[in-house]
Amino acid sequence: MASADKARTQAGETPGTERQLGPPNWNVVIRNSGxxxxxxxxxxxxxxxxxxxxxxxxxxxxxxFPPLEKIWVTMVDQAKSGILWLDIYVSLYRLLVGAFLALVSGTVVGLVMGMNQTVERILAPPMYFFLAVPGLALFPIVILWFGLSDFTLISVLWFEGMITVMVNAWTGVKTVDASLIRAGRAMGAKGMTLFFQVMVPGALPNLIAGYRIAFSRAWRIVVTGEMIVALEAGLGFRIFAARDFLAADMMYGGVVVVGILGVIVERVCLRSIELATVQRWGTLRE
Amino acid sequence: MAIQGPVKLQVTDLDKVFTIDEGWGRTTDITALESVNFEVRSGEFISLIGPSGCGKSTLLMIVAGLYEKTSGDVVLDGHHINDTGFDRGVVFQEFAVFPWLTVAGNVRFGMRMKGIPKAERDPVVDRLLRLVELESFKNVYPYRLSGGMKQRVGIARALAFDPEVMLMDEPFGALDAQTRSSLQQLLVQVWMETHKTVLFVTHSVREAAYLSDRVLLMSPRPGRIAEEIKIDLPRPRDVLSVEFLECERKVAETLAGLMGQSDGQPAWVTD
Structure with a gap:
């Protein structure tokens, strides 16, 4: 457990030395996890x-304000008929495609901005501009271009996510400790090697923070975008459509599913990247 | 035990001028180093000491190739130095250990950059970690290490790709007194075992006297080498012996003189 690990480090016990451990103390384990x-x-x-x-x-x-049992029954009905799973599938598909494109492009552009001053000077002003424009405000324009389609939704999603990741990747590179860069150069790292061996790992805490923000923003855009673009399925679409039938139980159920899925994506996917990298290095602790 | 090897490192007429941007189109030139001249012989341990702001760290960074010089020449083994290189290993005051690599990974870094094959790296890592007494921390990430341990990683890392010269920039300045003494002893041990040429920047008189064959004293800004004191004592040195204290006193008094202290008063430069 993370908390036990932390306590051990704080107690000043030196890692790396041999320790004699007895069997686990189940009473403590059960009490703590309980x-x-x-x-x-x-x-x-x-x-x-x-x-x-x-x-x-x-x-x-x-x-x-329907009681919980009514919301539950509606959700079970939707699950049985398959609508719920279709909505989840469609929404997650849009999130993952859009967020994936955003992560890749935002990371590349942001890192290049941090590395190259000319690119930085060209891209920083538009980046700040679009950072100030909510992605949702772009929907009417993009609908004119591409119509009411998945493509519209995913492009807005991608753009918003990319800007977010870009800012964080860029600041990440800019704030890498100067002494680490000097150390890398003193040990013969130059150009691209210096970039990938020192700048990128040094920028990773910021980069991952950017991914987390981008994911939560992307999820908001998926759900709200589905309401605006009015496609034939999706969690946001279902919540909005339920309004027409005054089906409040369906709306509440939809909100609950949106929340749960958002938490799962955040905790399971992004948190595990963090555990494997920055938290393991001690540059970030939760 | 004065070492009379061939000249390893030669610094000739080195100048460094920093141009500071004051805003609104105004700049100020600050001369950090002015015609610095010295040479280091192979296997020698040289300390650079001087009042703070005299440019001793700047000088070291220029020799490391991390700062550009304004004019003059730095020659190492006949090569003119304008950039970083595998012939010099640098140890930093801020440790600058990579947090995303384990202790072993940090030591391997320079060897990877130099292109040393994988099979040859591991024995070197093991040997160096034994040398700096960190062998049981091989796979630990640096955030779990104390300051002294981090700097031992820094030393092992700088030795790993087998440089000709070790450049150390106040490496123990950020450590507490006890850790500092134990690392000083360790450094003497490492130096005697590896026979490296060392250029060591410090602000501590005792440290300079304890470690060096020669102490180069720098004047206040603009920095130049003002005095040179030979410390001809066998190692390991006893810091409480009369001979050592005489040497320390000599360095302290000369330094006090450089800092504007008149003769006849007791030396006030402490550790």
Whole structure:
């Protein structure tokens, strides 16, 4: 566990030396993980209980504030009919394609900006400009170009994500410790070698922070974009369409799925990149 | 035990002028180094000492090829030096250990850059980590190491690609007194074992006297080599012996003189 690891380092025990460890102390393990789970779950459970009490109190309109069991039944129905899975598939597909393109292009452009002063001078002003323009504001224009299509959605997604990753990759390169660059040069690293062996790993904490922001922004754009571009499936589309039928339970269900998927993408995908790199190096600790 | 090897490193009439941008189109020139001349013989341990701001670190960085010189010449083994090279290993005050590489990875870095084949790297890594007493930390990432351990990685890393000269820029300046003494002893051990030529920048009189064959004293800015003191004592040196204290006193008094202290007063340059 990460917390146990941290405690060990703080206790000043020297790593790398041989340690004699007995069998695991299950009482402590169970107590700690139980405590962690309770701390994580308690606020969420509290929120659900509050909702349920409110929904059954009779003060609120049952159509606008359906009780949890009704939302649950709707979600199960949608899952059984396959609509839920289709929506999830379509939304995730758009997210992954758009975010992948954004990550690759943003990383390349941002790193080159950090490396080459001419490129930096040319690209920095438009980058700041588009950083200030919300991606959603581009939708009407892009719809005129490409119509109501997946292509429209994914291009806006890509553009917004790319700008975000670019800024972070660029600042990442710019803020690599000067003494590390000197050390790399003193040990014979030059040009592209210096760039890939020193600048890129040095910029990685910023780069990964950029990926996280880009992913969460991209997810917002997918869901809201699906409402604007009105395609035939997707989680955002479903939430928006449910409005026409006054199906509040379907809308709440959609929001819940959006939230859960967002958390999974963030915690599972991006967090694991962090654990494998910057956190392992100690340049970042959660 | 004065070493009389051939001349390894020759610095001739070296000048360094920094141009500072003051804004609104104005610039100021600051002369950091002015006609610096000295030579280092093969296998010698030379310290550069001087008041802060005298340009001793700048001088070292120019020899390392990390800063450009304004005029003059630096010659190492007959080659004119204008850039970094594998003939010089640099140890930095800030350690500058790569956090994304393990201890072994850091030591391997320079060898990888030099193109030494994989099979030949591992024995060197093991030997050097033994030399700096870090063999059990081989696969540990640097953030878990103390300052003294990081600098030992820095020393092993600079030795790894077998440079002709070691350039050390106040390597122990950021360490506490105890760690500093133990690393000084370690450095003497490493130096005696590897026979490297060392150019060592320090602001500590005792450190210079303890480590060096010769101490070069620099004047305040613009820096030049003002005095040279030979320390002709056998190693390992006893810092409490009368002979050592005499040498230390001589360095301290000369340095005090360079810093504007008049004669006849007790030397006030402490460690």
């Amino acid at each position: 405590k962690a789970f309770f701390l994580m779950a308690a606020p969420l459970v509290g929120l659900l209980i509050f909702w349920e009490l409110l929904a059954h109190s009779g003060t609120l309109h049952p159509v606008l």
